[in-house]
Amino acid sequence: DSGVTQTPKHLITATGQRVTLRCSPRSGDLSVYWYQQSLDQGLQFLIQYYNGEERAKGNILERFSAQQFPDLHSELNLSSLELGDSALYFCASSVGTSGRETQYFGPGTRLLVL
């Protein structure tokens, strides 16, 4: 157990809908990262937050947005969902934001868009 929690574990929804994925980082970690992993694919970095502020952006679609709240939990919002958005979404956390700390991953949220 990494100490990073994600809810829900599974999510099934329809095209055009909007969903929210939630992540709670390890105690003491200030950075939260979101990744998308499609079937048999690598880890696609979406976005990073550090202590409530957006720190880095990867290949995140305009239909996707995220935020980190004062208690440091983070939410990833996915809207106007398409079939291709079906994937495993991981959240990870780390202590700082240097890029040189261990990232601890949550168990992931498996999203299926029908």
Add this chain to the structure above:
Amino acid sequence: GENVEQHPSTLSVQEGDSAVIKCTYSDSASNYFPWYKQELGKRPQLIIDIRSNVGEKKDQRIAVTLNKTAKHFSLHITETQPEDSAVYFCAADSNYQLIWGAGTKLIIKP
């Protein structure tokens, strides 16, 4: 932008043999090189990392080597066992982020 290339994409080895996975990176300022293991259906987990002031690091059957001049680093697994079957990801830091390799699926044949 900066990138990390990882090879091979799939590696099949006989149980007990060694496995080597190689990565090259583009940012000469990179100083931190972690390796993550992702078992089927599980989360990625750090297995070993190396920083640029060290050329090699070992942890039991796992070792990582770094050649900063050539900008490449490798993961070595000796005496492979069935539980080593997984996808392995390398990464390198660049501009306060981790840049990830595409992953290597390691298959251990009995």
